[in-house]
Amino acid sequence: MDSVTTTQIGLPAALPASVPVHGLHHFAYRCRDAEETRHFYEDILGLPLFHYIRSDIVPSTGEYCPYVHIFFRMTDGSCLAFFDLGDDVAPAPSPNTPAWVNHIALRVDTVEQLEAMKARLEAHGIEVLGVTDHRVFKSIYFFDPNGIRLELCAQLASNSQMFAEQKGIRDKLAAWSKEKAERLASK
Numbered sequence: 001m002d003s004v005t006t007t008q009i010g011l012p013a014a015l016p017a018s019v020p021v022h023g024l025h026h027f028a029y030r031c032r033d034a035e036e037t038r039h040f041y042e043d044i045l046g047l048p049l050f051h052y053i054r055s056d057i058v059p060s061t062g063e064y065c066p067y068v069h070i071f072f073r074m075t076d077g078s079c080l081a082f083f084d085l086g087d088d089v090a091p092a093p094s095p096n097t098p099a100w101v102n103h104i105a106l107r108v109d110t111v112e113q114l115e116a117m118k119a120r121l122e123a124h125g126i127e128v129l130g131v132t133d134h135r136v137f138k139s140i141y142f143f144d145p146n147g148i149r150l151e152l153c154a155q156l157a158s159n160s161q162m163f164a165e166q167k168g169i170r171d172k173l174a175a176w177s178k179e180k181a182e183r184l185a186s187k
Contacts, residue, residue, distance in 0.1 A: 026079035034084035047072035103149035
């Protein structure tokens with residue numbers, strides 16, 4: 001369905017309909033060192049290095065910034081990507097956000113695979129939190145060499161259970177928004 005908006009002179013104008021978004025192409029972060037990042041994602045996590053870009057000019061902005069952009073492919077075709085800006089600086093955590101909030105969650109097929117990955121990570125000296133039970137999935141948490149928090153998840157709920165979980169979801173969000181507004185107003 002097309003959306004309707006108002007033009008500058010006050011006349012209704014149809015907006016193009018949204019198009020289907022099929023999935024994640026890639027999610028990009030800064031990394032401190034491309035080889036260190038490659039070792040972690042390819043040799044430890046098992047994501048193959050899939051694509052490499054080397055440039056001195058940022059295509060979207062035109063600014064000068066020598067970089068390497070590396071991509072690691074997952075089995076669904078999506079990628080995690082990293083920019084090495086050549087200065088050995090890791091991405092800084094957000095100063096107003098707890099370290100547990102911003103993270104990338106990746107899916108494995110079974111709880112057994114999740115537990116095997118936990119053992120593998122720990123064998124490489126990586127501290128792992130969990131297995132944590134989220135009721136509809138279980139997960140483990142750990143940090144990559146750049147300080148980026150990662151989560152591996154194994155789905156427990158069926159598709160039909162997940163669809164059932166959606167019932168009343170907008171009402172739940174509206175209730176949260178009201179609760180938050182009341183809490184902020186009382187400060």
